Amino acid sequence: MTGYEFEATLYAWDARTDTWIFADLPFDIADEIEDAQTGPRRGFGAVKVEVAIGATTWRTSIFPSKERRTFVLPVKRAVLKAESLEPGATASLRLTPLS
Template sequence: MDIEFNGKIWYWRGPAPWFFVTVPEAQSRDLKAISSAVTYGWGVIPVHVQIGNTEWKTSLFPKEDLYLVPIRANVRKAENLAEDDEVTVLLQVQL
């Protein structure tokens, strides 16, 4: 399953701070529909992600009926990204 969407980078200031992009509601519903077939536990979904020219593998985290894409520091640096930047995200679910 391939998904493309635009979203804003946001910063979670929890005990382990991290940057994320939230998958929109419609695409999150599609992911939820296949989650039981692809999750390896806790509802996380393994994906291949691309933002700009940077690609990496990670897992989507479920949160309140949506999914979060974690954006690593090396990705933010390579693509010159910061909090509140709008990005196009390409996801490929790892089946």
């Protein structure tokens, strides 16, 4: 599967603003990833991905959000710190779905 590059605004999760930071995938990228999924899905409809922001790369999962109508990407606090980012910042992301 192909990789994607996009910019997204980082935001704190409404229910736990002290712990979880997310970025929304653009609708067109979310649609492509959704269409490419085959076989049984992981819990909550998650898709495993590798993500990079700046010099920091990590593996995580993206999750479908009915409320936001796209996949949401959790961004670790360690990544925010390493890349000098905080909620409200716009980040340049590289995301590759994993099989």
